[in-house]
Amino acid sequence: MQAATVSQHGGSLDEVVRVANGVVKPALRRGKGEMVVRVLACALAPGDVRVWSGECDLMQSPGFFPYIPGGDVCGVVEDVEPGAPFKVGDVVISMFGPSAAGPGPAGGLAEYAVVGVKRSTLKPPSLSPLEGAALASSGLTAFTAAAKIRPSDRVLVLGGAGGVGSSIVQLARRRGASFVAATSTQRELVASLGAHVVHDYTREEWWTLPAYKAAPFDIVFDCVGGLAGWPTCSASGAVKSASQGGRWITIVPDEPNFHIHSVGQALGHLRPILGRAIASRAWPPTTRVRPRYTYHLGIDPVHLLGATADAAAKGEFKVVLDSASPLPFTADGVLKAFHLQRSKHAHGKLVVQVAPHA
Structure with missing residues (x-):
């Protein structure tokens, strides 16, 4: 079969990422809760870049080389054990997780892939395979995070075009938020999704604006991290304190380019996160001057993948694809997808179309 392969950690993407023929087609391992799918589309995620880079090899490493990248797929079931909730011919959405291809997000950028039965759901007919692959993990993260929005909340999304x-942004409007602001250089795109105001973070510092100090946000979703995140903004007065019901939900840590090669580094990464979470809850309510801090670890309840797909099918939100998507399943297409994902400037999801489909 044809598959994308990565030959080593790090190095030049142009040298280590290939699309090769003659790769052995994966076989179903009996009793492992898996199935083989013919891949229609595969979406890239930040984890694909971390696996290639080796920066978090303690937790995200394929364990062998070359490996097949890509973990979020939409495909047609080719082989599955009797008694499974799927049958041959079903079109399914599957998200990354342990598989025959190795731990972490791996195995999807190929003509055939092994996916977990419990990490899959039927694709609703109204969604395209491209949309299905794109919502597998990021859609689930958004769906579960947005469940914390209360009616009439003033909401800010840092990184509204990701x-x-x-x-x-879309789910906030559906859940009755009274005001939705976002940061992005893509003003028109994010405004079209329902944001009342879009701030270009390269031109203005939203946390300094008097309007937000007069009417601070109830909840902030940080999908960017970096210097404009919690350390800079949480004490600005533009976000309500925990005693006033203010909440800060971090999807991306302060330092997006973190390295975890050892248990010590993992603990060092988690220490400030845990410290903020505990401090924002442990002090008496009247002394909590910063928002309540939660790190959305990306460990989402997989059983809600079906509910996420159904919500998208009902129009509660639409999956936003980057303008480069769909990328072709060629060496140039796969490399372009990796370079764009690495740049962190994709607007929406990057999806490779592996096979033609209606």
């Missing part, structure tokens, strides 16, 4: 942020 794969997760673009869905949260």
Whole structure:
């Protein structure tokens, strides 16, 4: 079969990422809760870049080389054990997770892939395979994070044009938010998704604006991290304190380019996150001057993948694809997808169309 392969951690993407023929087609392992699918589309995610880079090899490493990248797919079931909730011919959406291809997001950028039965759901007919692959993990993250929005909340989404942020903007409006603001250089795109105001973060510092100090946000979703995140903004007065019901939900940590090669580094990464979460809850309510802090770890309840797909099918939110999508399943197409994902400037999801479909 044809598959994209990565030959090593790090190095030049142009040198280590290939699309090769003659790769052995994966076989179903009996008793493992898996199935083989013929891949129609595969979406990239930040985890695909981390696996290639080796920056988090303690937790995200394929364990062998070359490996097949890509974990979020939409495909047609080719082989599945009797008694499974799917049958041959079903079109399914599957999200990354342990599989025959190795731990972490791997195996989807190929003509055939092994996916977990419990990490899959039927694709609603109204969604395209491209949309199905795109919502597998980022849509689920947005769907579960947005469940924390209360009617009449004033909501801010940092990174409103990204794969997760673009869905949260839409879901915030559906859940009755009274005001939705977002940061992005893509003003028209994010405004079309329902944001009342879009701030170009390259031109203005939203947390300094008097309007937000007069009417601070109830909840902030940080899909960007970096210097404009929690350390800079949480004490600005533009977000309500925990005692006033203010909440800060971090999807991306302060330092998006973190490295985890050891248990010590993992603990060092988690220490400030846990410290903020505890401090924003432990002090008496009247002394909590910053919002309540939650790190949305991306460990989403997989059983809600079906509910996420149904919500998209009903029009509660639409999956936003980057303008480069769909990328072709060629060496140039796969490399372009990786370069765009690495740049962190994709607007929506990057999806490779592996096979033609209606």
